[in-house]
Amino acid sequence: MADTIAFLTPDSGILDRREQIVADLSAFLPSNRLIHKPRELVPFETDGYLAYRRRPLCVALPETTEQVASVLGYCHTHKIPVIPRGAGTSLCGGAIPQEDAVVIGLSAMTRIIDVDFLNRCATVQAGVTNLSISEAVGAQGFFYAPDPSSQLACTIGGNIGMNSGGAHCLKYGVTTNNLLGVKMVLIDGTVIELGGKALDSGGYDLLGVICGSEGQLGIVTEATVRLLAKPEGARPVLFGFDSAEAAGTCVADIIAAGIVPVAIEFMDKPAIDICEAFAHAGYPMDVEALLIVEVEGSEAEMEAMLAAICDIARQHGVKTVRESQSATEAALIWKGRKSAFGATGRIADYICMDGTVPLSQLAYVLRKTSEITDRYGLRVANVFHAGDGNMHPLILYNINDPDDAARAEAAGNEILKLCVDAGGCLTGEHGVGIEKRDLMRHQYSDQDLAQQMAVRAAFDPDWLLNPSKVFPLEGRT
């Protein structure tokens, strides 16, 4: 993509002192945990957004909260920008560095500190991957609910930064609904603890504002998360429709009837083609839109909920209804859905939008999205968390064609504005990062943004933490 977005101008004073800074930081870290050679810095130049690259000053990979505190304290004293990084899977450029910044990567902090079944929670270091929490407690019948598609790789620290969701968050909520406490280092090296094993606590809910703050308020080093009991059974069911609009209004009617399955995922024809070619999930190929609805519980409970859902689907002219008949088939159905982004990447470059809309607007926004991409001469595949109204149009383009890239970006911006104008918002789970920074004024009034920035300044008055992100560069307070 064309490098069209503005970054902050690097501080030449910091660049000139690079060698001294590296030498100073090496005192705080094990010898193999400070990366500064140009070739070794390449993997840290961008993240899952891929549209922009910047080489950071150096990368610190601390192993303990104390090491994080030492590095942050040093950067604070010397006014050096800091970019927190988990696994670098951000889809909005949340972990893209800048030239005068120290990246603090949490990938070496992978210890599961405590599993407490009695209180249904686990405490882990921030670099632990999302999936490994569920793996650590699966044998005892528990799991950690939020399940981003990148859950094999993404870290709990990154999930907290972006308030990540996933297919099963319709029933279980997103990260903020499953986070009980954090240990966090402030920019000056102070270590604070928020929340804990008990529900709620006196004083302000700073835990809530940390979750989704995109690394701008501090660096989380430990998290206590809620564990849930695995359901007795779970079954994905495929519903095929002749039009995207019929599928979209069907979703709205299911939710409006008060039925909350574990997941309602939507795929349009292009997405079905892409995912089926990759995963051989057995998706129906003769439909224009597919819903994957997962129900769970006892056999009786699943049957009752499915009957109610089928009634509604029939009112919208459902063409195919197919229940998964085995665990293998269920796993394939989900493999197809969860590999959607990777499978799309095999056939084209893409940018993935993340607008969220009220369910009543789902069918309308799908239709307008397709009008917009048609107008720009671009292909689009829609695969998303329909029950939450969290849309993910994947706009396909050629990253090496600057004109194509510019059109993809323009179309993406129009789609996000459409979501906001339909009563929704810019981002459901991927974050603002650098990608949607300049669209924030479309969502928020100047007063709204000023209040958010005032809160930010209460944590980081010098704007050292992830400074290029979230807020438009102009008009900052």
Add this chain to the structure above:
Amino acid sequence: MADTIAFLTPDSGILDRREQIVADLSAFLPSNRLIHKPRELVPFETDGYLAYRRRPLCVALPETTEQVASVLGYCHTHKIPVIPRGAGTSLCGGAIPQEDAVVIGLSAMTRIIDVDFLNRCATVQAGVTNLSISEAVGAQGFFYAPDPSSQLACTIGGNIGMNSGGAHCLKYGVTTNNLLGVKMVLIDGTVIELGGKALDSGGYDLLGVICGSEGQLGIVTEATVRLLAKPEGARPVLFGFDSAEAAGTCVADIIAAGIVPVAIEFMDKPAIDICEAFAHAGYPMDVEALLIVEVEGSEAEMEAMLAAICDIARQHGVKTVRESQSATEAALIWKGRKSAFGATGRIADYICMDGTVPLSQLAYVLRKTSEITDRYGLRVANVFHAGDGNMHPLILYNINDPDDAARAEAAGNEILKLCVDAGGCLTGEHGVGIEKRDLMRHQYSDQDLAQQMAVRAAFDPDWLLNPSKVFPLEGRT
């Protein structure tokens, strides 16, 4: 209770200008909406905490967001403290005024603005009572989940201020889990909107920090809340035990097994006696502790969950198990529980603690609580949300005996410290207010409190909103 807690010294300059202030404010409000005669101010001198009284300067009862903004803007310009008030049911003194303050009561803002079944949400003015939301949508099969015992009287604005819970929050979460958006007036009269009908939004989760901020960050005038579908069926079941400890460990084991009923309420023998005498709910009188466990769903689902719970209860030597057999009986069982505080008030004055502990500590904290009240020669009744670990010891005393009152307060403080030391917190749902303000240092480090106050100052730099509450008076930043 002895007036032992410090209030801020009233600003004599403001007191001297009382007549001018009343005259100025009357320009912003309908003629019957500004209360300033001493006799008419009496009902606003205290709230559900009752321990302290202060007569405010005057009380404004605005009908619109614009009127709230005008009054706040005036108070901001003239540096007059402001005390937001809902129905005045606060149990921690959150709505107790001070002499130099203007109370802004939301009780005249009772309009249900919009009910949107398609998006499963309702938008209401802040003075709407909790229960009236469920009443407005009940015929269509929906309800608003958080159910404080005061739900007949308490307002949604007050619920947001205190992040209120209730018996059924074990399954459905507390206010913060059911709040989608607010319209809020900042201290300078600026109106902002946070959240909305779509899930999540870009930027910081300021909605989360507003919920539970006890009226110190702004005044919420409208709220958009989540509506849930009523379950197919629901049934409370009574489990009687020979000891409080057996009941307590039974609760911990139910939750540790991953079973989440809608509600698990605990009553010890004194609470059973008090509630049965008032409500004739049919509670067993030959047990030392009672659990009210509510299951819901289809018949098959309720049966399955109950069977699993009964298995665990038997392991703890349960003495009595009785399922409600009719809607009338179920209503009586809940009437007994929900009237516990009122029924206690008939036999003695009391203070109600609100500490929350990890479930593994429930039995231990119950035993220590009884040791503490024994040592002070006071009676205690325990009735609380056991599934959440949210304890409500009611310490009985005589409000007209200063020595008794001082001992009750001292015992209460010891119990709250016990909860914190057991890994819990000072307050699960009642808030800090004035009651627990000076205990905040027991829960939080100086750094923790400094960061909370920095966030507060980002909203209200002059500390005009509810200034005597939440934070210890000394050491404020």
